[in-house]
Amino acid sequence: MQGENALSKTNRINVLFDFYGALLTEKQQTFLKCYYHDDYSLGEIAIDFEISRQAVYEHLKRSEQALEEYETKLGLARRHARLQAGLDKLERQIGELPEPWRGELRRTAELLRGAES
Known part of the structure; x- marks a missing residue:
């Protein structure tokens, strides 16, 4: 693997591992951690x-x-990415509103972002 392509694959595997790593065998987890996390x-x-x-x-x-x-079966990473993109857009739109309206909407956006953690 070369450069940007390798980094992109590493990032993807790490994201998928965050969502589904616990579903893998211990050996699979260990090998992926060694290769992708510990380089x-x-x-x-x-x-x-x-x-x-x-x-x-x-x-x-x-x-x-x-x-x-x-x-492919569960789509959790894809769903997470869509939610994050939607929250980013919402926060940009909140920033364009008049100041008196921003506070409560920002707290709601923070609450939604925290629900993903």
Whole structure:
């Protein structure tokens, strides 16, 4: 993987992992964390777990596929992104209103944003 494409994939896997990581096996979670969170190479993971680089690669591919399948079926990351975009737009629109109207609407937007956490 090169540059921006690699970063984009890493970000996507990390987002999906946040939503669906608990649904993966312990081994899948460990390998994804090592590779995507801790930036270990395939070779480093292979050495740590005393398996081949190819085996690490296969574990990662299957784990990534599982995350993508969960997202296809459940759509939680997609829903979260839409909600965040809507809240961003709402907050911009609130900022354009006359000052007396902003306070209560800002608190409501903060309440909605907090509900996602």
